Amino acid sequence: MALSKAELVEHIYKMVEAASGKRQLKASDLWKAVLKEHSELDKKDVQTAIKELIDGGRCVYTYFGGSYVELPRVEAAAKKG
Amino acid sequence: MSKTPLLDQLESGPWPSFVTDLKRMAAKKPQVKDLLAQLERSYQEKITHWKHGGIVGVLGYGSGIIGRYSDLAETFPGVEHFHTMRINQPSGWFYTTKALRGLCDIWDKHGSGLLNMHGATGDIIFLGTRTENLEPCFAELTANGWDLGGSGSTFRSPSCCLGPARCEWACYDTMEACYVLTQEMQFDMHRPSYPYKYKLKFSGCPNDCVAAVARADLSIIGVWKDDIRIDQAAVKAYAGGELKPRGGATPYAKLDIKADVTDLCPTHCMSYDGKKLAIDNRNCNHCMHCINLMPQALRPGTETGATLLLGSHAPILEGAQLSWVIQPFIVMESPYDEFKELNVRITEWWAEHGKNRERIGELILRLGMREFLEAAELPPAPQQVRIPRANPFFFWQQSDFDAEAKGRKYYTREGFDVE
Numbered sequence: 413m414a415l416s417k418a419e420l421v422e423h424i425y426k427m428v429e430a431a432s433g434k435r436q437l438k439a440s441d442l443w444k445a446v447l448k449e450h451s452e453l454d455k456k457d458v459q460t461a462i463k464e465l466i467d468g469g470r471c472v473y474t475y476f477g478g479s480y481v482e483l484p485r486v487e488a489a490a491k492k493g
Numbered sequence: 494m495s496k497t498p499l500l501d502q503l504e505s506g507p508w509p510s511f512v513t514d515l516k517r518m519a520a521k522k523p524q525v526k527d528l529l530a531q532l533e534r535s536y537q538e539k540i541t542h543w544k545h546g547g548i549v550g551v552l553g554y555g556s557g558i559i560g561r562y563s564d565l566a567e568t569f570p571g572v573e574h575f576h577t578m579r580i581n582q583p584s585g586w587f588y589t590t591k592a593l594r595g596l597c598d599i600w601d602k603h604g605s606g607l608l609n610m611h612g613a614t615g616d617i618i619f620l621g622t623r624t625e626n627l628e629p630c631f632a633e634l635t636a637n638g639w640d641l642g643g644s645g646s647t648f649r650s651p652s653c654c655l656g657p658a659r660c661e662w663a664c665y666d667t668m669e670a671c672y673v674l675t676q677e678m679q680f681d682m683h684r685p686s687y688p689y690k691y692k693l694k695f696s697g698c699p700n701d702c703v704a705a706v707a708r709a710d711l712s713i714i715g716v717w718k719d720d721i722r723i724d725q726a727a728v729k730a731y732a733g734g735e736l737k738p739r740g741g742a743t744p745y746a747k748l749d750i751k752a753d754v755t756d757l758c759p760t761h762c763m764s765y766d767g768k769k770l771a772i773d774n775r776n777c778n779h780c781m782h783c784i785n786l787m788p789q790a791l792r793p794g795t796e797t798g799a800t801l802l803l804g805s806h807a808p809i810l811e812g813a814q815l816s817w818v819i820q821p822f823i824v825m826e827s828p829y830d831e832f833k834e835l836n837v838r839i840t841e842w843w844a845e846h847g848k849n850r851e852r853i854g855e856l857i858l859r860l861g862m863r864e865f866l867e868a869a870e871l872p873p874a875p876q877q878v879r880i881p882r883a884n885p886f887f888f889w890q891q892s893d894f895d896a897e898a899k900g901r902k903y904y905t906r907e908g909f910d911v912e
Contacts, residue, residue, distance in 0.1 A: 438646070438685075438686075438688075438849065439684070439685060439686040440686060440687070440688065440844055443686075459680070459684070459686060462684070463553075463684060466553055466555070466684070467552070467553045469552065472548060472550065472555075473550060473554070473555025473556070473645070473684070473685055474547045474548050475547045475555075475559075475560075475644070475645040475646075475685075476545075476547045477850060478645070478646050478688075478689065478849050478850055479555055479556070479645035479646035479647065479685030482548075484548075485548070486548075487546060487547060487548040487549075487560075489544040489545060489546045489547070489560065489562045490546060490548075490549075490562055490574075490624070492566045492567060492573070
């Protein structure tokens, strides 16, 4: 079944949320997974949905050797000591 | 006694010292005093006291900010946060003094005041600010026409030589191409979506003043297709010592055309009989040696464009690798559609097949040039042979025999035959 734009955003958010603390997901992991399930979508749709999550502050880009899409958090390095 | 005896030694040599610069800045910026003290401590203990920050950034962007924290924040509070900001440089690094003063004022207000002009990729590097200063600094930069550059797994800020702005050898407008691609790739620059970093560098001629062949994943190096233009009267003037070699930028007063030019031609495609210089242009590999020595006698041809090379990077384990040719000649003229479309095909294939932290050149080494050429829709060309005669083996696949039986020549992909 085709996903609406809003549903796609929520779908991606849930993927990021489910992976939180277990696995870091790159933007390409997200579009590859989404396109596998929803072949009617294209990569641009997924990128736009990720953009919406980032611009809305629900997800952030992180960099730990590679760039990932994650839930916002206070990083360990920012703490004193 | 000095508080930084080890750092002081770095001021004792004949060269300008960053320590001297830091000390000068420390007089007005307390965080720089702490920076010096922490660095002295690192030199004593032989370990870094920086911690990597992977989350800080500005809203909407996934690049341009490199997080740094001190693990001695109690002792050196001034460097508790010391993030770096990368600012996208203008094409060719041309600035007005007003623009430079504007940048410095913004950084004095929001950061340590320390900056590098420029980082290895080409960006302006602002060194040292706190997390809460990032957004206000970014807002002021954008209000003044600046933007952050690339970092992380993104399209990095492209850079170029100054091209036709100051160089008669530029075979295309490097600064325009760099600017157009910077605008075209904004999404990929600010929103990480690649397996790893991806760099473009534009050089106007094979002298390659931005070292694109060694430092860019995709190197765009200006070249000409037709014959080198020769002014025989000027050749005579060089032979007679009336014209100085290299435009005077050499201690030698007179050129020995045979010994200095034709005998040093890497393909031996030139000859000089004492009166006339002849070039077998079909065998010229565009090394620029002769043109560099006799700039008033020789000039690149008039049918100009660029050679595209792919894959240079410097991984720690394997060592530095140069780019190699993927397209011997491409016309580089606005709006650069052919180049943009090829660039998309390259990055799409890489994004699809690349592993985490695998550069495009490494992916080609893993999957093979053949697969890459098919994906990029580039025909095979002799110039793509990276190391001629070094590897005589070619591993035929069943699909090759099947293709041959069908009358196809090189490719296994349907509809992409090359005669």
